[in-house]
Amino acid sequence: MSTPYAKLPAWADYGLIPLINLLVAFLVAGFVVLLVGENPLRAAAILVEGAFGRGQGIAFTLYYATTFIFTGLSVAVAVHCGLFNIGTEGQAYIAGLGVALVCLTFDATLPWWLTFPLAILAAAAFGAFWALIPAYLQAKRGSHIVITTIMFNFIAASIMVYLLVGVLKPAGSMAPQTRIFLEGAQLPKLNWIIELFGARVRSAPLNISFLLALVMAFLTWVLIWRTRLGYEIRTYGFSPKAARYAGISETRIIVITMMISGALGGMMALNPTMGDQHNVAIDFVAGAGFVGIAVALMGRSHPLGVVLAAILFGMLYQGGAELAFEMPAISRDMIVIIQGLVILFAGALEHMFRPSIQALFASFSPRSVGMAPAKGKGA
Amino acid sequence: MDIFNAVIQTLDSTLRLSVPLLLACLAGLYSERSGIFDIGLEGKMLVGAFAGAAAASVFHSAFIGLGMAILISIAFAMIHGFASITHRGNQIVSGVAINFIAAGSTVILGQAWFHQGGRTPALSEGERFSSITLPGANAVKDVPVIGQLYSELLSGHSLIAYIAFAMVPITWWVLYRTRFGLRLRAVGENPAAVDTAGISVTWLRYRALLCTGVLTGLAGAYLSMTQNGGFVKDMTAGKGYIALAALIFAKWKPVNAMFACLLFGFLDALAIRLQGTPLPIIGKVPVQFMQALPYILTVVLLAGFIGKAIPPRAGGVPYVKER
Numbered sequence: 001m002s003t004p005y006a007k008l009p010a011w012a013d014y015g016l017i018p019l020i021n022l023l024v025a026f027l028v029a030g031f032v033v034l035l036v037g038e039n040p041l042r043a044a045a046i047l048v049e050g051a052f053g054r055g056q057g058i059a060f061t062l063y064y065a066t067t068f069i070f071t072g073l074s075v076a077v078a079v080h081c082g083l084f085n086i087g088t089e090g091q092a093y094i095a096g097l098g099v100a101l102v103c104l105t106f107d108a109t110l111p112w113w114l115t116f117p118l119a120i121l122a123a124a125a126f127g128a129f130w131a132l133i134p135a136y137l138q139a140k141r142g143s144h145i146v147i148t149t150i151m152f153n154f155i156a157a158s159i160m161v162y163l164l165v166g167v168l169k170p171a172g173s174m175a176p177q178t179r180i181f182l183e184g185a186q187l188p189k190l191n192w193i194i195e196l197f198g199a200r201v202r203s204a205p206l207n208i209s210f211l212l213a214l215v216m217a218f219l220t221w222v223l224i225w226r227t228r229l230g231y232e233i234r235t236y237g238f239s240p241k242a243a244r245y246a247g248i249s250e251t252r253i254i255v256i257t258m259m260i261s262g263a264l265g266g267m268m269a270l271n272p273t274m275g276d277q278h279n280v281a282i283d284f285v286a287g288a289g290f291v292g293i294a295v296a297l298m299g300r301s302h303p304l305g306v307v308l309a310a311i312l313f314g315m316l317y318q319g320g321a322e323l324a325f326e327m328p329a330i331s332r333d334m335i336v337i338i339q340g341l342v343i344l345f346a347g348a349l350e351h352m353f354r355p356s357i358q359a360l361f362a363s364f365s366p367r368s369v370g371m372a373p374a375k376g377k378g379a
Numbered sequence: 380m381d382i383f384n385a386v387i388q389t390l391d392s393t394l395r396l397s398v399p400l401l402l403a404c405l406a407g408l409y410s411e412r413s414g415i416f417d418i419g420l421e422g423k424m425l426v427g428a429f430a431g432a433a434a435a436s437v438f439h440s441a442f443i444g445l446g447m448a449i450l451i452s453i454a455f456a457m458i459h460g461f462a463s464i465t466h467r468g469n470q471i472v473s474g475v476a477i478n479f480i481a482a483g484s485t486v487i488l489g490q491a492w493f494h495q496g497g498r499t500p501a502l503s504e505g506e507r508f509s510s511i512t513l514p515g516a517n518a519v520k521d522v523p524v525i526g527q528l529y530s531e532l533l534s535g536h537s538l539i540a541y542i543a544f545a546m547v548p549i550t551w552w553v554l555y556r557t558r559f560g561l562r563l564r565a566v567g568e569n570p571a572a573v574d575t576a577g578i579s580v581t582w583l584r585y586r587a588l589l590c591t592g593v594l595t596g597l598a599g600a601y602l603s604m605t606q607n608g609g610f611v612k613d614m615t616a617g618k619g620y621i622a623l624a625a626l627i628f629a630k631w632k633p634v635n636a637m638f639a640c641l642l643f644g645f646l647d648a649l650a651i652r653l654q655g656t657p658l659p660i661i662g663k664v665p666v667q668f669m670q671a672l673p674y675i676l677t678v679v680l681l682a683g684f685i686g687k688a689i690p691p692r693a694g695g696v697p698y699v700k701e702r
Contacts, residue, residue, distance in 0.1 A: 032484065036491040084471050086418075133678075143681035144690065146471050147627060150418070150620055151674040151681075158671035166665075293475055333486040333497070340479025348462035348473030 008354075008361060014300055018346055020353050022298065025341035032337055036329045043323060043330060050322025051315035055199025057322070059191050059206040065307075065314030066206075066271045069213040071292025072310050073220050074127075074265035076301040080224055081257040082237035087134060087149025088265035089289025090156035091127040095266030097160065098122030099273050100168060100178050100280040107185035115185045119270060120212070127266015128259040130156060135258030139251040145258075153289075164282050177281035187275045207275035209267075213310075216264060217303040223260070224303075233257050265289060287336075294339050297347040313339070383524075387531050389648050394532070395606065397644025398540045399424065399598045399615075403622035404629070404636045405543075405550050406594035410456075412554070412631060413587035414567040414693035418474035419459055420595055421619025422481030427452035427599020429485040432499040432610035433492065435506040441604060444506065445539075448600040453592030455481065460588045464581055467697035478619075486612050499603070499610040507604045508537040537605040539597055546594070550633040563587055567691035570698040580698045598622075624677035631691065643673045 008017070030040035051061045071088045078085035085091075102119045110118075134148035161176070170179040187208045191201040224230040236243040236253045244250060268288055273280050291313055298312065299305025320335040345352070403420045410417040430451035435444025455477055462473040486497035493499055516534035519526035554560040562583055566573045570580045602618075603610045625643055629635035650669030 032487065036487060084469075086471070086475070137678070137682050141682045143678075143683070146416075146418070147623070148678055148681055151624060151678045154617060154620065154674045155671045155678075158667040158674075162665050162667040290475065290479070293472070297472065329487075329491050331487065331490060331497075333483045336479050336483030337487060338483075340476045340481075340483060343472060343479060344458070344462065344476035348468035348470075348476055349466055350468065352466050 008358060012357065012361065014302075014305075017350065017354065017357065018298060018300060018305075020357070021346040021350060022342065024353075025338065025345040028341050028345075029334070029338045033330065033334070038327050038329055043327060046323050046326050047316070047319030049319075050326075051319035055191075055194045055197075055201040056204055057318055058199065059194050059201045059204030060318040060321075061311065061314040062190075062194075062210055063204060063206040063271070063276070063314070064317040065310040066210040066213045066275075067268050067288045068291050068295050068310035068313045069217060069307055070268035070271070071265055071288050072295030072299060072306040073216060073292075073303060074261045074268075074289075075292045075296035076299065076303070076306050077220060077224070077233075077264060078257060078261040079296055079301045080230075080237045081233045081253065082240065083135075083138070083254065083258060083261075084146050085131065085149055085258065085261045085265075086146055086293065087131065087152050087289070088261070088268075088292045089285055089287065090149070090153035091130045091262040091265040092268040092285045092289055093153075093156045093160050094130040095123040095127040095269040096273060096280045096284060097163065098126030098266070099269050103181045103185035103274060103280075104168075104178060107182040110184050112184055112186060112188065116187060116208070116270075116274070119185070119274060120267060123266040123269045124263035125266075127262040127264070127269075129262070131258040131262025131265070132255065135255045136251075138258075139254040157283075161282060164280070168280070175281070178279045181274065181278045185274055186278050187270070205272075205276035207271070209271045209275050212267065212270070214307070216267065217307050220264070221303040229256070265292070291339060294343045294346070297350075298342060383527075385652075387527060389645075389652050391532050392648040392651065393641060393645040394536065394540065395644075396647045397640040398536075398543045399601050399606070399618055400622045400625055400640040400643055401543045401637060402539075402546070402594050402598035402601065403619055404625045404640050405546050405633065406591040406598065407623055407626045408550065408554075408629075408631060408633060408636060409563070409587045409590040409594070411626065411694055412567045412691055413563050413584045414570060414691055414696070414698070415459070415463055415584055415588060416470040416474065416695045417459065417591060418471060418620075418623060419455070419477035419481075420591075420622055421615050421617070422474075422478035423452045423455045423592065423595035424599040424602065424619050425478075425481040425485055425613070425615045426455055427596040428603035428614055429489060429499070429599070429610045431596075431600035432502060432603035433489070435502055435604055436493075436500045436609070439503075439506055441502075441506055441508050444604055445508075445597075445600045448604075449593050449596030452596030452599060453589060456588040456592030456595070457585075460585050463697060464584050464588075467699065470695050470697075482613060485610070489610060489612075497612040502604060502608045507608055508539055508600075510535045510537055511541070537601070539601040539605055542597060543601070544637070547633055547637045554633060559586070564691075567693055570693050574698070574700060580700070584698075595619075621673050624673050627690075628677055628680055630689070646672050 033040040033043050051057050074088045075085055099119050099122060102122045103115060106115050106118065130152060134145050134152055137143045137148050138145040164176040168178045169176060190206045190208060190210055191204055194201050232248045232253055235246065236248060272284050295306055295309040295313055298309035316335050316338060320332055324331045403424055407417050407420050427448040431444040431448030434447035435441055459473050459477055462468040463470040489497045489499060513534035516530040520530045554564065562573060562578055566580055566583050574580050602614055621643055625636060625639040628639040646669055650666055653664060654666055
């Protein structure tokens with residue numbers, strides 16, 4: 001889709017503008033803190049200190065980041081195809097079912113390094129399946145993928161609640177969750193990596209799925225920029241008409257992209273279940289799918305950007321917990337506001353500062369923005 | 380007579396449960412008919428509910444509460460407009476952002492102002508909308524069937540409920556019988572044509588969002604000031620999305636919207652009523668299935684298996700005047 005905005009140098013497009021958007025989002029968040037009657041600067045200091053001050057904090061930050069890398073990649077892959085997958089939340093939730101089935105079946109017999117790959121496959125398959133139906137309906141029936149994925153989030157939630165208060169719940173238990181996985185389905189922790197650098201970690205849920213997330217980020221980069229399929233995905237996302245003209249099958253590309261997106265989102269389920277809680281509980285996704293939207297927008301849908309943005313959001317989650325402890329007036333819901341503001345300024349209002357930055361660039365060096373307002377690359 | 384009473388009660392709660400859906404659904408109708416997708420209905424209802432309950436408990440007046448609910452809801456609708464009309468941002472993204480900001484800020488501000496864990500103080504008699512007894516409802520109470528229908532089912536709802544159902548013919552009239560309505564429908568189908576006719580696309584779409592804001596404000600006020608005596612964290616609980624589903628189910632038409640909302644409200648009422656009681660033949664129906672049914676029905680409809688839902692053509696596409 002062509003936008004009426006002229007081109008900026010790449011570093012401004014991918015670095016400066018997101019940074020300005022992020023700053024504005026934090027400024028507004030600071031204003032909310034002020035409204036609540038606390039000092040925004042002190043709040044920011046507590047937040048950063050809580051996230052990176054001690055080894056414990058860093059481990060938690062990376063644990064949260066793991067979850068957000070998966071969901072962020074999930075949204076980002078779909079964005080490259082011009083699809084808005086708002087259903088990562090539901091795909092991850094359903095993937096929890098796959099993880100639960102694998103873990104409950106094999107945790108007594110297999111060691112973790114055999115259960116883990118099986119669980120990865122199950123999570124990816126269940127997540128992909130949950131994205132398949134909306135994708136198929138979009139491709140074949142023209143029903144808007146945003147709406148169908150929203151509906152599928154709710155359907156997923158209903159299914160999981162039904163299963164967790166029914167079949168999956170061990171007899172005699174009241175809590176809507178599966179039984180605790182045995183050692184064969186508990187992922188090893190990675191806290192020793194942080195301890196290598198001399199910091200102390202008492203107990204943090206950072207686990208091996210963090211490495212899986214990094215591998216997936218790399219593979220996503222390979223897929224999008226180094227393979228034929230990725231080229232087709234980007235072509236379709238840039239111009240569905242051109243893709244059709246080039247002989248790319250619309251149905252195939254939408255369905256495959258959404259299934260990859262769903263699989264990536266599904267893998268998120270591994271981190272909190274096998275890595276931390278050692279069970280599948282009700283609402284274990286806890287909005288991570290929606291955080292993925294903010295992460296993908298912030299990271300400009302580039303895997304490296306997604307990883308960085310995920311760490312930023314991991315920092316907000318971990319630091320936010322500390323902040324809620326220090327300043328009772330600012331609960332974890334502050335993070336929800338910041339998340340919303342980031343989505344607003346980095347996503348919906350991403351072009352707000354563009355004209356003024358363009359004017360600024362033009363006044364310094366007209367060549368950097370191109371003399372004629374060429375058709376710039378859209379978001 | 381027992382069954383009759385049960386039916387009346389179920390229908391009565393159907394009406395009550397469908398009021399917020401109907402208001403939100405009509406709100407979405409104005410916005411989407413003008414070509415602005417709005418998945419931020421949920422968030423706007425939530426801020427409306429919070430602002431209404433907060434203002435009502437501070438100023439001890441239901442009407443000041445209602446006014447604040449509408450004002451704040453309009454403010455959020457304008458943010459959506461600013462992002463998606465003025466700055467041509469992605470409308471879905473903007474809607475998602477609004478939902479998050481609403482969910483977070485209502486709790487944070489509620490906690491800071493009232494110190495009740497994100498709730499607002501319980502509203503007393505004059506601070507909420509009490510039920511209105513229609514004229515003669517008490518007199519005909521004992522007349523079988525018709526009298527009962529009138530006094531139990533139609534009478535005894537709050538002002539906002541009556542406004543909600545009155546909005547259906549009003550919206551129909553506005554949409555199909557006024558100049559504004561014609562232009563509104565046109566701008567959702569082909570904004571370039573409207574622009575060529577010398578009408579401002581921007582201003583028209585902002586006005587549509589203004590209507591959206593008013594109606595979501597009413598919906599929110601109904602939740603916190605009628606159905607519930609105060610604001611509770613995340614009290615919309617997905618109603619904005621069900622309203623969106625109803626809007627699609629209704630194929631973006633006002634009268635259909637009413638029936639879709641009544642259907643979804645009925646499913647909800649039935650789910651509450653049937654909790655745990657087995658049905659003949661089918662056996663026990665899981666509550667979760669009843670809760671998911673509106674979404675399943677909408678997906679089936681979207682898939683084109685029962686009729687075809689065709690959204691306004693220009694929906695979701697920002698209008699670029701200069702080419």
